[in-house]
Amino acid sequence: MKEKILIVEDEKDIVKMLEYNLKKEGFRTLSAQDGEDALxxxxxxxxxxxxxxxxxxxMDGLEVCKALKKETRxxxxxxxxxxxxxxxxxKVVGLELGADDYVTKPFSVRELTARIKAxxxxxxxxxxxxxxxxxxxxxxxxxxxxxxxxxxxxxxxAKEFELLKTLIKARGRVLSRDYLLDTIWGFDHAIxxxxxxxDVHIRTLRKKLKGESRRIVTVKNYGYKLEHEx
Ligand code: CA
Numbered sequence: 001m002k003e004k005i006l007i008v009e010d011e012k013d014i015v016k017m018l019e020y021n022l023k024k025e026g027f028r029t030l031s032a033q034d035g036e037d038a039l040x041x042x043x044x045x046x047x048x049x050x051x052x053x054x055x056x057x058x059m060d061g062l063e064v065c066k067a068l069k070k071e072t073r074x075x076x077x078x079x080x081x082x083x084x085x086x087x088x089x090x091k092v093v094g095l096e097l098g099a100d101d102y103v104t105k106p107f108s109v110r111e112l113t114a115r116i117k118a119x120x121x122x123x124x125x126x127x128x129x130x131x132x133x134x135x136x137x138x139x140x141x142x143x144x145x146x147x148x149x150x151x152x153x154x155x156x157x158a159k160e161f162e163l164l165k166t167l168i169k170a171r172g173r174v175l176s177r178d179y180l181l182d183t184i185w186g187f188d189h190a191i192x193x194x195x196x197x198x199d200v201h202i203r204t205l206r207k208k209l210k211g212e213s214r215r216i217v218t219v220k221n222y223g224y225k226l227e228h229e230x
Contacts, residue, residue, distance in 0.1 A: 003120060006047035007031040008038040008064065009082065010056055018051065021109045027116075035059030039067055042074045043158065049120055051112075052099070053082040054090050062093055069098040072165070073158045076126075076143050078119045082107070133168055135228055138212040140168060149212050159184060160205045163198075167216065167226035176223040198224075 005022055009015050010033045019029045030045060032038040035056055042050060050068070054061030061081060068074045081094045081102040091102050100119045103112050131142040137150045145161060147154040156164065162184045167175065177198045185197065202224060206213035215227045 002026060002028045003048040004028045004030065004045065005116065006038065006041055006045065006050045008033075008035075008050060008056065008061070009053040010034065011053075014053075014082075017109070018112075021113070022116075025113055033057075035061075035064040035067075038064050039071075039074075042068055042077060043071060046073075047077060048123070049116060050077055050079045051082060051116075052079050054087055054094065055084065062090060062097065065094055065097045065099055071158055072162055073145050076123075076145065078123045080112070080115055080119060135168075135171075135215060135226075136212060138209065138215065140164065142168075147209075149210055154208050156205070156208060159201055160208070163201050163205055164209075167224060168228075171226045171228040174219045174223055174225040178223075180223065 005027050007015055007018050007022075007029055009018070009031065012033075015031045015033075019031065022029050030041060030047065032041050033056075035058055038050070038052070038056075041047070052061050052064060056064070059067075065079060065081070068077065068079065075098075079094075079099040081091065081099045082105055083091045083094070083102050084105050091104075094102060100122070101115050103115055126143070133140045133142065139148045139151075141147075142165060147156055147161070147164065163180065166180060166183055177195055180198050202216060202218075206216055209216070217225050217227050219225060
């Protein structure tokens, strides 16, 4: 399947030029003109790579990079930054934040394409050593952030995935609602809201996991655990 590239850039001419050239190279493209859309598309569309201009209106590219790396769903998506010559220090910050590479404007399409291919190749190598967990019919790929039951993909929200991942990592152990809320949502709330938030997500998660939902065991008045033995 063709790899999908998300272009985050507010300059329409550059977007057009990139879309044209990347399509010619056999990629699929989609584009976002600001940070908010970029985060939204990155999480919903699962691009294989993100080209991220650092100069954006509103939320700047570095903030976008940080937010992408923080979110489980997008954390492993490779990022190539577009920087201006005057942004030398931003480039370093971006790499520290987890961007994979950068290209300085004005850039040649050939150079950018070569970088894209190299980054995608490295990402694939990483995938091979990815952490994949199999529990009966349930397969969870922690680095690709995919879940399947009986080979059918299961679409989870970021929070549902976090919840499943946290339960899997602690499999066999009971985790309290407070612990789950703290780890996944990281905020304090009134007791009834706390309980509800976790419970509501557990409910939708169970529904989506179908036959494998039995693995999520309720420990009354306390929390949940994931049963890893059949
Ligand atoms: Ca720009």
